[in-house]
Amino acid sequence: MSDGTTVSVGDDLAPTDVAAVARDDAPVEISTAARERVQESRERVESVIDSGEAVYGINTGFGELVTERIPGDELEELQTNLIRSHASGQGDPLEREEVRTLLLTRLHALSLGYSGVRETVVETLAGMLNEGVHPVVRTYGSLGASGDLAPLAHLALVLIGEGEATVDGIEGRLSGEKALQEAGLAPLTLAPKEGLALINGTQLTAGLAxxxxxxxxxxxxxxxxxxxxxxxxxxxxxxxxxxxxxxxxxxxxxxxxxxxxxxxxxxxxxxxxxxxxxxxxxxxxxxxxxxxxxxxxxxxxxxxxAVETELNSATDNPLIFDAESVAPRASQTESAAVVSGGNFHxxxxxxxxxxxxxxxxxxxxxxxxxxxxxxxxxxxxxxxxxxxxxxxxxxxxxxxxxxxxxxxxxxxxxxxxxxxxxxxVSGGQEDHxxxxxxxxxxxxxxxxxxxxxxxxxxxxxxxxxxxxxxxxxxxxxxxxxxxxxxxxxxxxxxxxxxxxxxxxxxxxxxxxxxxxxxxxxxxxxxxxxxx
Incomplete structure (x- = not known):
């Protein structure tokens, strides 16, 4: 909730908070509780990777390619390729305030602690908002399941130093790498699960709403x-x-x-x-x-x-839970359970x-x-x-x-x-x-x-x-x-x-x-x- 000057990410987010960040450039901060949740969630992902199990979103292909097992030395490339291939939107770029809603709502969703990203991912997103780095995001391409994939992928390209962005105070578009550099931020090399976590969710829908x-x-x-x-x-x-x-x-x-x-x-x-x-x-x-x-x-x-519920929901897939919180299933270790569902719809x-x-x-x-x-x-x-x-x-x-x-x-x-x-789409796997x-x-x-x-x-x-x-x-x-x-x-x-x-x-x-x-x-x- 915003205290009037700063919006705390990881706490309850309201439509007025979204408007404050998007339109009034209210700064954001990541709450201590959110940081702890993010760290715990990442530890669970690491335990799944160490187990060697085939788990969707971590070491398999995506959509219709879910049955393809990815070798351990190609997991980082898998995440990067996912972002590149999904950044296939069309139309004019979203307006500045709309991109800011996209950054904020994705940051907040990741901070709930069910997506398995590293703390550096949420810190970079917060840094982009506070330093005025705005990815060039094409308007059309989302089907609203598996979330707003194409727009979020255009956003995520900048996190890895690719794509284009504008930076407050600098005229014209810059490369993703140059935009981050101007803001004192470094491009990320995505770890397993992070590419999918960045693009799988309803954040364009929820932010605009x-x-x-x-x-x-x-x-x-x-x-x-x-x-x-x-x-x-x-x-x-x-x-x-x-x-x-x-x-x-x-x-x-x-x-x-x-x-x-x-x-x-x-x-x-x-x-x-x-x-x-x-x-x-x-x-x-x-x-x-x-x-x-x-x-x-x-x-x-x-x-x-509905918007208030959605803003404060985990819409990723798969979701990362503590093993004790879900019934036993295949993709599970002693400390973590990776559950595939449809919260992105x-x-x-x-x-x-x-x-x-x-x-x-x-x-x-x-x-x-x-x-x-x-x-x-x-x-x-x-x-x-x-x-x-x-x-x-x-x-x-x-x-x-x-x-x-x-x-x-x-x-x-x-x-x-x-x-x-x-x-x-996706060969009939995503049929509604x-x-x-x-x-x-x-x-x-x-x-x-x-x-x-x-x-x-x-x-x-x-x-x-x-x-x-x-x-x-x-x-x-x-x-x-x-x-x-x-x-x-x-x-x-x-x-x-x-x-x-x-x-x-x-x-x-x-x-x-x-x-x-x-x-x-x-x-x-x-x-x-x-x-």
Whole structure:
């Protein structure tokens, strides 16, 4: 757990710790307990090697080649060849923060003491993080079983002085050997089991998922904020977010979003001004906000639970145990048992990643519908001009912002559900894979597109506010949201390109800066589904 400045590897790791290391360059340290576990695990591997038994991952081939026995004088070459051959990814390199998640999560998994690596391996990984050495890791190639092999192999190449890396403060790419040298680190010669331990696991999936959980939770607060402001300036009612309605269908997500809307619109004179109007019901995109936003909150909470478990799990294969902790088996000595299983399979994350991606797509779709309610002259309130244009006809106002939101929703829908796909590999030995890394990459993109959709809603709702009777006050939170938008984007004074405005607001949502001011003004802040 991070103490605010340093993340201790080998203790419990949370998504916020991953974000701190990946984005804020929080330094890492290896706990004493983790070092002891790593040393004990390595001693067990050495005892197995000394026994002369054929053990998968130590002195046999891999995958379909598991029946091939490797002579003792070729064990180091076996590990090196494994890294080289598996570094066959494609696509653009991962971003810096994504590579840092990969380094951190693999380091942490090895520090749990079930992988059998030497202490120098975890020290080198920690040194790379702290000194800003970032391997060039190609994005595509993982099937999510036997883990994220290809991306992790690109990372591991740098540990042995091969491949390419960037180093903070030095322009361009360097060879793996040169990058380590610049950081005061030495390339490793991999010992038996270490090559497989470096690449066998779900760390790309788990690392990306940790970042998207942090981002998605922030998006949900932004969605409640945007939705509350849109409801207010669109002359909708907030009665639909009442405690009474939530209490008779008490889903935790619904209750959280309903509470947020009430806090955001507290003391709103705009809402009060039409409480007794003759409109019987609002459109679903206004009326069902707590139900839909709340369901998405629960989907993200479901993902967070899996990510927290995965971050602190051993996903290597084979796993190294104390002999007394498992039933007698062939690959066992008096002090160690080497157990082959399937903890590398990404299904526990893949399905929840797909679920979260679909849920966030629905969040974006509802936001786009609210945007249309503000712009569409056939649907909007009479106090708003068509498309929020100052001079309708001569000007188009926010018209094309809704087009862009619709395009982004379509892009999110195209992400599909990669986690239900399967292509057998390795001669049929690995006949069911998870595609979890593809699911993680898809969710990453859905989060980004949904963020831009919400930025468009904030842009349009702030513009709609310009047409509300200025003698009426916004709610406590909606006033702060309007101010936060206007601090970054001016009101329309004739047509202009809105691309930069959307970028500005999307960046402010991503960083949390737009919501910081809003949350500060709320009595009790934002509520999450887990509270």
């Amino acid at each position: 940790a970042l998207t959980v942090v981002d998605a939770e922030r998006l949900l607060d932004a969605a409640d904020t945007a939705g509350a402001l849109t409801t207010e300036v669109g002359m909708g009612t907030t009665v639909t977010s009442s405690e009474a309605i939530a209490s008779v269908r008490p889903h935790t997500g619904h209750q959280a979003s309903a509470t947020n809307v009430r806090r955001l619109t507290a003391e709103s004179e705009i809402v009060e001004s039409h409480r007794n109007c003759d409109r019987v019901q609002d459109a679903y995109s206004f009326r069902c906000l707590p139900q839909v936003h709340g369901a998405v909150r629960e989907a993200v909470t479901h993902l967070r639970e 990404g299904a526990p994350l893949a399905h929840r990643l797909d679920y979260a991606a679909n849920a966030l797509t629905d969040l974006g779709a509802m936001s786009e519908r609210r945007v249309d309610r503000l712009l569409n002259p056939n649907l909007q309130e009479s106090h708003l001009p068509p498309f929020l244009a100052g001079e309708s006809g001569v000007e188009s106002g926010m018209m094309i912002a809704q087009y862009t939101a619709a395009s982004l929703v379509n892009d999110c829908r195209s992400a599909g559900s990669p986690g239900i796909d399967n292509t057998p 894979v998870s595609m979890s890394a593809t699911s993680a990459l898809a969710l990453r993109d859905v989060v980004e597109q949904t963020r831009r959709i919400l930025a468009i809603e904030l842009l349009c709702s702030a513009e709609a506010a310009e047409y509300v009777d200025d003698s009426l006050e916004h709610g406590i939170g909606t006033a702060a949201a309007y101010e936060a938008v206007r601090d970054r984007v001016p009101a329309l004074d004739g047509d202009r390109s809105l691309a930069g405005d959307i970028d500005e607001l999307a960046d402010a949502v991503r960083s949390g800066k737009l919501l910081d001011h809003v949350e500060h003004m709320l009595d009790g802040g934002f509520v999450s589904a887990s509270e």
